Amino acid sequence: DAGVTQSPTHLIKTRGQHVTLRCSPISGHKSVSWYQQVLGQGPQFIFQYYEKEERGRGNFPDRFSARQFPNYSSELNVNALLLGDSALYLCASSLFTQRETQYFGPGTRLLVL
């Protein structure tokens, strides 16, 4: 079975620009979560979606938004990029939202110049 896929793998943007990151969950998984991992730290929760509805939001500014599509794939959007947004963005999929293993995709490495 295919694992979690993310695109693109790498991205370079400049301050003020907008970025869209994409994630396809494991087949059969209905929950997608997004995490930001800054170098040297653990992943930090951004959003969780289940059945196309937002089920959780972390402590991130409104510049961050996401959505989930009928096929359970998801997009993470970040507006007005700041240098501090440079990080590895990870998508994790699971069957449900609680007490379930979350499987991470390979991530998108974003560099903001």
Place this chain on the structure above:
Amino acid sequence: QQPVQSPQAVILREGEDAVINCSSSKALYSVHWYRQKHGEAPVFLMILLKGGEQKGHEKISASFNEKKQQSSLYLTASQLSYSGTYFCGTERGGRGETSGSRLTFGEGTQLTVNP
């Protein structure tokens, strides 16, 4: 609310054992353990659920003390491939399997296994 991991780093020789600890000040619903190699995504190792259920790899063992909100990951007879950063992710919840949830990760324990 971030869980605290200890030690921050550990260096082993192949074949030696190690224990990585994770503790939280909040009541936990589950604890998830991952290993991440440099430049790669975290790989699932083990999930420990409140109530005693565990799911994970056969060669990995862990414990979850619900009263103390502590979990430990036991790495025995370490191999070179065990090198990486180990993260625990804690979950607080209990409102139902489709309610919102999030994993809160510790800062990681860097494990190096030398020949």
